[in-house]
Amino acid sequence: MKMAxxxxxxLEEKMRFAEKMLEKAGAVPLEINQKNREIxxxxxxxxxxxxxxxxxxxxxxxxxxxxxxxxxxxxxAAIGLMEDVEAIPLDASETQIEASxxxxxxxxxx
Amino acid sequence: MRISFDLDEVxxxxxxxxxxxxxLRFPMNRLFPERLRKGTxxxxxxxxxxxxxxxVYTSSYRTELYIRALFRNYGVRFDxxxxxxxxxxxxxxxxxxxxxxxxxxxxxISLHIDDENSVIQNCRMSGVRAxxxxxxxxxxxEKILAxxxxxxxxxxxxxxxxxxxx
Numbered sequence: 166m167k168m169a170x171x172x173x174x175x176l177e178e179k180m181r182f183a184e185k186m187l188e189k190a191g192a193v194p195l196e197i198n199q200k201n202r203e204i205x206x207x208x209x210x211x212x213x214x215x216x217x218x219x220x221x222x223x224x225x226x227x228x229x230x231x232x233x234x235x236x237x238x239x240x241x242a243a244i245g246l247m248e249d250v251e252a253i254p255l256d257a258s259e260t261q262i263e264a265s266x267x268x269x270x271x272x273x274x275x
Numbered sequence: 276m277r278i279s280f281d282l283d284e285v286x287x288x289x290x291x292x293x294x295x296x297x298x299l300r301f302p303m304n305r306l307f308p309e310r311l312r313k314g315t316x317x318x319x320x321x322x323x324x325x326x327x328x329x330x331v332y333t334s335s336y337r338t339e340l341y342i343r344a345l346f347r348n349y350g351v352r353f354d355x356x357x358x359x360x361x362x363x364x365x366x367x368x369x370x371x372x373x374x375x376x377x378x379x380x381x382x383x384i385s386l387h388i389d390d391e392n393s394v395i396q397n398c399r400m401s402g403v404r405a406x407x408x409x410x411x412x413x414x415x416x417e418k419i420l421a422x423x424x425x426x427x428x429x430x431x432x433x434x435x436x437x438x439x440x441x
Contacts, residue, residue, distance in 0.1 A: 216340065225305050226301075230302060235344075236340065237338070248338055248340050248341045250306065250340065250341070251303075251344070252302045252306055268347070269344070271343070
């Protein structure tokens, strides 16, 4: 799906769903990046097995993707400095999004 | 037995010079642009299937999370990863004199694979077996596997008298 075709509502809905999948897998929401959430509109940070995760979005060649980013150092997480480890097409099904989020968390399914 | 691999020029190679594993699907190839030397995935799996513990020992500052995520996309899971930051924290520490860029013996690694001659020499001087992989070689994986098996056999034989004495 082209980023140009994505509405703000749809983006919010997809990102919120991915965050719910983080929580469903056991990730705990934190308030450590509060300043960046206010200033940069950054999403909430989650903690799962000593690693900090955040959902973001990006366009590659004009295509829209959800991005899962993470870091294992709290001070970097607090300023939003993370590694991008998973890209999920924005038009992926809910099942695919959940599977990709779990993959990013290092949870082996099946 | 533990075997460790350097990343740059050993497992990560220039696709214009080396045969490589297939790139990751778009857009993961943008998140992880490194290309793996052809045979890497099969070699790591084969070593682990044969009971070897496989580590990464790199002087690069790529995070452990990044390295794990990259290789997870190829179905590879390393047992441990030592990057530049971990080496700095655990080995260099507060020492004033610089230590070698890699000290596999600190982690009880029996065989280290690297492209840099200085690393190979340092390993050997500290009693760690090391193997240099630094140019295209279609037999590289077989050579490493054979060396790992040979060293394990030597270590097992060296252990035998001690065990019998107990």
